[in-house]
Amino acid sequence: MNLTLSLAINGGTGTTKKRKQLLRDSIVVDDVMSCDGGDHHSRVVRLLQARERMMAKLEADDPRVAAAAPDDGSGGLRLMHLLLSSVAAAESGDAHAAAAALHEVWRRASFRGGDPAQRVAAYFADALASSRLVVRSSSSSPAAASAAPPTRAERFLAYTMFYQASPIYQLAHFTANQAIVEAFESGGRRRLHVVDFDVSYGFQWPSLIQSLSHAAAASTSRSNSHDDGDGDCAEPVSLRITGLGTSPDELRQTEARLARFASGCPNLRFQFEGIVDDGPDSGCIKVDDDATVVVNLVFPAAAQSSMTSSTREEECSALLARIRSLNPSLVFLVEKDGSGSGGNAKSRGRSSSVLPAFTASLRYFAAVFDSLHECLPADSAERLAIERNHLGTEICDAMASFADYNDNYGGGDDDHVAEPTATSWKQMMERAGLERVELSSRTVSQAKLLLKMKSGGCGGVGFRVIMEGEGGRAMSLGWRDRAQLITTTGWRSRRRSINKAFC
Template identity: 25%
Template sequence: MHSLLLPPRSTIREQHARFLPHPERSQQLHALVFHEMPGISDAQAVGESFSGTSAIPDNDVISSALISNALVRASLEDLVMECATAVAGGRWRRSFQLIHHLMQRTSGAERDALDRVVRHFVDGLAARVVSQLGESHVTGQLLPQSSTITNTELQTAYLSLNRVTPFIRFAHLTANQAILEAFQGSHSVHIIDMNIMQGVQWPPLMQALAGREGGAPRIRISGVGSDWRILERTGNLLTTFAASLGLPMFEFHALHARYGRDLLDICSPSSLDIREGDALAINVSIPQHKLILQDQYSFVRLVRSLRPDIVTLSDRQMNRPDIHSLRDAFRHYRALFDSLEATVPPSSQDRINVEDVWLRGEIMQLFSDSSTIDYDGLQMMVGFPHLEWKRLLRLEGFQPIPHSAFAVSQARLLLRLHYPSEGYEIRGEDGDSLLMGWQDISLFGVSAWIV
């Protein structure tokens, strides 16, 4: 059995050098100034009740000292939840009070992982308030500087995430092993990567196929991406690597999909050049394109129509259909920040890239206006997050296949050799996925599906 554990690091280093960022550090918010909204008095705003357990008393008249004491006693996690509830309910004065307090509590020079993740959530909530009220109703530093992340910054942060945490390498390793086993005996193989990024997943699989008994198959990779320039560069790098392995019959096809819905336009047999006799693997990887629920149905039906030999799915455990609360998302990100704090020096540029670009971007996305989607009548102020891939795959006749013992042992070896921290763990399968987590919290999962 070929091992996929050791990817060609020279390829990753070369790609990282090509994507060095020049990020502008976004300014943090330090204070709030509010222009009174018509019809909302201080007494009304302060006197409103919270739903559920509240950190702030619900008396009609509450002294500033009592409110201040209640805020100080409350946990940061509870206050973030209260703030999100207030923002979702349009209780603006309470929202501003909580945002201001949370900013003060997390503004110290020696911030720990909890402080940092809270600050990103608070910035997301503050941005949501501005988007709801409009800039004419808020002043001062509640108006954030542009939080737009450039494609270069995003690509660099992805490489940093791949380098300093095991999650991306675990996902690639486990998905590749399932694909390698599905391709056994095939003379012509086609991989469709629904979000190829820089293509770092595929050199180890290409290397394993090149060394296969009986000779290497003909290999085609169709890569979906949002940037033509990066797609072209990725194709050139993979083609060069294939030549170095002596793979004369290698093809790369770039597929441009700027938005999630573009996937529906390019996922047709003619667009993908589906050929009779090819073993076909479809890889849905991290990060996933964001599709509204109806488009997810359409996408999975299209995948089914392509008759793949295997579909590999890498997903965030935050995305499970039974998770609907912002608290679960908060704990997911807190575990990620805890893992970085425990394993990567605070001065590491890679850690800064991951926390302040990749993870911050995801957290800010949770609160963006475009992320409010109605799922079966449930309005969620969460945009990333309620993905239904597994349920939809089952509805279309797909069945999960168990990961081989070799795949599981390879994942454990990855942690033992490269990430020896006691916090990371392989949690076994949940019925569908092989899971990786941090200190009893499952964070990433990989599953494989066949019809």
């Protein structure tokens, strides 16, 4: 079964029949959530109604999810239903019902299951049990109890394997680099300064280094062919990357890797500066008047936060103010769809419930697990390592952030269990004085070429490029019938900033 959750509408009677059966199967979860207290009971009813709306959306996302649910209880729809039931029960304060739903997920799911729905459900169940979102019961998953957190080396290796196996990160990085190169070429300068607000392992930058080196070599060759013998060779291209990260050791390792790679690229002067990101007051980013400045926002932390709408907007606004102070020629943004935050697709709004954001996260990772299932063999130890040490860690981080939200804001408006609302990134960008730029045909062609190159091992035409907005100002990566996994957009200033540094 392929658990792909898209925006198709399913009105078949078969799905309705299976829905009724699923509700009967999980009635024990709903029964133990009932309560004599009027106010508490009203909140439970609202949460259950919200859960059913989320389930209806999950069903509508892909008719195959409901149609393929087997009678043996291992179907993806039942697992999704149980996960949502656990979260709804936890939010109502019923730890017993939350634990009962999780135990049922553990009974049906498996980290080594042949179905990606089983595997993603197992990781979500363990992440919920480990977080404060669902209070840990006296017994938890045997696998979770015995498994140690992945080491830094294991996480790096898993990230590397995922980068090679799946086109998701590669498309994000290559698309951003193509836009950066075009902004640099249009600026007519020989110096490029990239400010990367989440440099991570630095995997994005070797392709940019190589592209600039090749362009500089071609420029030098043209200069020499027109030189009468008295002129100087063309000046080498200068690339400076300011990378922000949370770990000093990781930043040093990233610098060493990039410096080694750049040392083999002629006609390029390379410099890397790592800054530990402690928030708006971390480090001083200085830019050169003679350099073309671009800002890289690939999966920015602010976009993936599960904070309240107002707090998230404050953090994003502070980030954008910092960016504006650099007066960049281009700001390139890549957002994940629903990975904890609602990235490109969704945000919390004024909801006091985590159900909408939890559902968005579940949809995203279900699609990623499904796509990885197609990219690697069913018995692949590499796939298991990726799911355990990279995707599983991301799921744990997302669930922990939801628990932080509940701790800080769980006492909000109990009468309001909102649906996800449209992202405010576009509005915040525009309020910060930025406007979208049209993505070039070369950028789109390169993305399609990358998918064509990767399609042999990843489900044929499972991945697809989706152009959105007026004039092609947004490009998304979709999986099968799903709307999108990630979305890329380019931005530039509408008016010039006079600040040249932010300290």
